[in-house]
Amino acid sequence: MSGTNFAIVGCGHIAKKHAEAIKNAPGAKLVAVCDTVPSNMTFYIEEYGAKGYESYDELLLDHNIDVVNICTPSGTHAPLTIKAANAKKHVIVEKPIALTVEDASSMIEACEENSVKLSVLHPNRFRPAMIKLKKAMDKGKFGKLSHANATVRWNRNQEYYDQAPWRGTKSLDGGVLMNQAIHNLDLLVWVMGDVEEVYSMAATRLRHIEAEDVSTGLVKFKNGSLGVIEAATTIYPKNYEESLSVFGEKASVKIGGRTANFIEHWEMENVSEQETEKLVNEIKAEPFGKPGHQWIIEDMMEAIKEDRSPIVTGEEGKRALELVVALYHSAETGKPVKINEGR
The missing domain is CATH 3.30.360.10 (Dihydrodipicolinate Reductase; domain 2)
Known part of the structure; x- marks a missing residue:
């Protein structure tokens, strides 16, 4: 599959694994990053040509983005995922899916209601x-x-x-x-x-x-x-x-x-x-x-193309939680x- 554009939200340590996986996945491209600290985005802007957003709401208005990779602290996963789903973006979220089962269920429900895919990073x-x-x-x-x-x-x-x-x-x-x-x-x-x-x-x-x-x-x-x-x-x-x-x-x-x-x-x-x-x-x-992150990236691309569930679904992530x-x-x-x- 070709032509799937990704955005990374949260440019901390784990974001580099996501960026590398996107780079190595055929047809995938990192087009945007988001972080409240502008300097955290510099590497991705210079290395990958990604567009930087300090505002998550503004990033979600970017129609060029197909998949949002959420790499922020675990306690923030639920609201960010739900916002992305409501913006009709597919979501890959770092582990754990959330910190409460209620939040995980809300994330799964939001993605189902908006007909977008949700995959959890268990590489x-x-x-x-x-x-x-x-x-x-x-x-x-x-x-x-x-x-x-x-x-x-x-x-x-x-x-x-x-x-x-x-x-x-x-x-x-x-x-x-x-x-x-x-x-x-x-x-x-x-x-x-x-x-x-x-x-x-x-x-x-x-x-x-x-x-x-x-x-x-x-x-x-x-x-x-x-x-x-x-x-x-x-x-x-x-x-x-x-x-x-x-x-x-x-x-x-x-x-x-x-x-x-x-x-x-x-x-x-x-x-x-x-x-x-x-x-x-x-x-x-x-x-x-x-690398497991690359498996997840490529699987998401195929899931979108084939209109199927990803291998590690939100429900799978909720089981571990x-x-x-x-x-x-x-x-x-x-x-x-x-x-x-x-x-």
């Missing part, structure tokens, strides 16, 4: 190892599922949180679950299915922030299998591990490494050691593949929480 689904795992799950290679383990052991020091006043706040950012671990939790529900009930504990141990810097949780999935969640930004002195492990009656798999890109364990019934070794080496040779909200609710009350009660 880790497109890692080669994760694609292999998902295909194995969909083919029933695991048999009856036993349990899964989602782990994020990372470091975000105090300097990270001090970069901007919104970082680590409950109203605009959230803690390790909402910010860092939500990608891993998206993978968990993508692979294991819908969650029925959670029980969680959380704490703010080492960072001077409003939200949690460490969280643990237990999960019961609707299919009867169980899950364990561990997430922290308190790991000394740097990122240690992100992993997803899945166990069933016919298979055991762990995708790990610092950012869950490598097959650390892969055993399946009727799969020989030679086949397994070949798969492990294939992933090791190309663990990252095409519902899990995080339920975990928060459980940690606050000290009680197990049914997933719909977490809303």
